[in-house]
Amino acid sequence: MNLISLFFRTIIGITLCFSFISWESTDERFASFYEKEKVSFPNDLTVIAAKNNYTFMVSYQANKKREIIVEIWKGGEWIDSGKKIVKKGDGMIFVDVNMSRKLMRVTDYSLRIQLRPIGSEWDATVAYFEIPEVTVR
Numbered sequence: 001m002n003l004i005s006l007f008f009r010t011i012i013g014i015t016l017c018f019s020f021i022s023w024e025s026t027d028e029r030f031a032s033f034y035e036k037e038k039v040s041f042p043n044d045l046t047v048i049a050a051k052n053n054y055t056f057m058v059s060y061q062a063n064k065k066r067e068i069i070v071e072i073w074k075g076g077e078w079i080d081s082g083k084k085i086v087k088k089g090d091g092m093i094f095v096d097v098n099m100s101r102k103l104m105r106v107t108d109y110s111l112r113i114q115l116r117p118i119g120s121e122w123d124a125t126v127a128y129f130e131i132p133e134v135t136v137r
């Protein structure tokens with residue numbers, strides 16, 4: 001192997017290494033931009049009291065200004081919901097669900113959260129969380 005060939009192989013190898021390192025660090029810099037949006041209930045809500053007004057704490061991470069909708073379902077049927085708008089970022093928010101009558105004392109309720117664009121419908125949801133088996137006492 002002559003000296004010129006070795007020189008070019010070395011230059012090509014170094015260029016490829018720096019290209020890979022540069023691509024990797026760019027990916028890391030913009031990772032927060034591509035973080036997944038999330039919603040959840042930070043509290044254990046598998047058992048709730050029988051009443052007609054609830055205030056639910058919701059944890060969220062949103063890449064844009066969004067709506068958070070908290071829904072109460074029973075046996076696959078929608079009962080009622082509450083809504084709040086959140087700014088871009090992450091945090092905690094309280095969402096009220098006010099109903100005309102108390103929930104019945106049974107075990108087939110579910111609590112759902114949707115994070116979606118403001119003014120949109122359920123099919124535009126970007127993040128979803130559900131507690132499927134909630135008991136009302």
